[in-house]
């Protein structure tokens with residue numbers, strides 16, 4: 001017996017119905033905001049991912065050397081690939097350029113519920129604008145994509161890395177000290193943050209002020225902390241403008257969260273995350289923000305921002321909310337009552353299929369009783385019973401599988417009946 005590689009999954013037909021349904025909904029929302037779909041390869045040169053993050057990231061990747069000696073990696077995310085694509089082929093496109101994608105990603109993570117080694121992302125990148133309205137629209141797009149799938153319980157958190165870094169500077173923290181603090185902030189281990197700040201010799205008053213901001217930020221508190229820094233003040237104005245625009249996009253419930261640090265190393269300025277609180281440890285459904293990769297990839301500098309939604313976690317969150325996924329039904333199940341009627345039965349099935357009416361047919365030459373039982377087990381809406389008497393009148397018996405009611409329908413009238 002072979003086993004699934006750790007951290008990967010098979011998807012049953014029912015899983016796939018749910019996933020395709022959610023994917024179709026998400027695609028419609030991206031398109032309704034003027035985004036266009038792109039696709040990039042599943043593997044890229046390893047360097048694409050180490051360029052910004054350094055060699056350290058290799059431990060988290062599926063990387064390999066191919067038969068030609070090239071160092072490659074399965075993509076852990078799609079922002080770097082899409083930016084590589086942009087620099088290579090899309091720089092001349094009119095701005096802003098709005099791109100979205102769906103794709104499987106691979107991370108050498110420790111698997112648990114909601115965290116896999118192969119998982120799927122739905123995401124987008126916005127190139128060529130950094131106005132507050134573009135960021136407000138971006139956040140609202142992420143929110144709309146998730147809400148339109150049917151999710152109810154989600155929270156939007158908005159942070160800013162420039163402001164956070166300005167606070168670090170104000171506290172006189174070296175780069176190494178910041179690196180030590182960031183994982184603690186990320187995991188909301190605030191007691192440990194406090195102890196570490198103490199060890200770094202940060203004054204008691206500043207410790208408390210910083211912890212207060214990490215836990216309950218508002219614009220006023222932030223402003224008072226970073227008045228010394230013109231760039232941070234500019235980001236506070238941007239943040240204020242974004243927040244003021246959110247109600248216009250129907251986002252009334254959001255939190256300012258200065259403890260958002262984001263994992264990938266390319267963000268700067270505005271960042272945001274959307275959580276599904278009832279998912280537990282792996283509750284982060286979406287992460288994104290403004291970032292910089294284009295100059296590093298040799299392109300002309302232009303603002304970029306985007307986000308990615310964890311597709312698998314979205315499905316988990318919907319299941320946790322007991323969302324009633326639509327179950328697609330087969331319109332008709334054709335049952336020839338004997339072997340002699342196979343040909344006519346297939347002709348009927350093919351006629352319906354050519355009109356895009358979902359039709360199946362008994363392939364096991366079963367009796368009517370068993371065939372009807374099967375039809376009901378596969379959720380067929382109707383059964384078309386093809387019998388010799390009815391065929392003499394050029395008709396078949398159509399049975400409603402729910403009510404059990406039967407009616408005689410002319411063969412030529414079948415497509416119209418089901419349309």
Ligand code: HAM
Pocket residue numbers: 076077078079080107109114115116117118119120121123124125263264284285286287288289291305306307308309310311312313
């Ligand atoms: P990320 O936060 O690393 O951001 O991933 C986005 C989402 O992918 C997460 O919020 C989570 O829902 C899902 N995810 C991440 N790792 C796993 C995993 N091992 N198993 C299941 N789901 C997972 C990015 O990837 C950025 N590229 C987002 C972005 C786009 N930023 C700008 N543009």
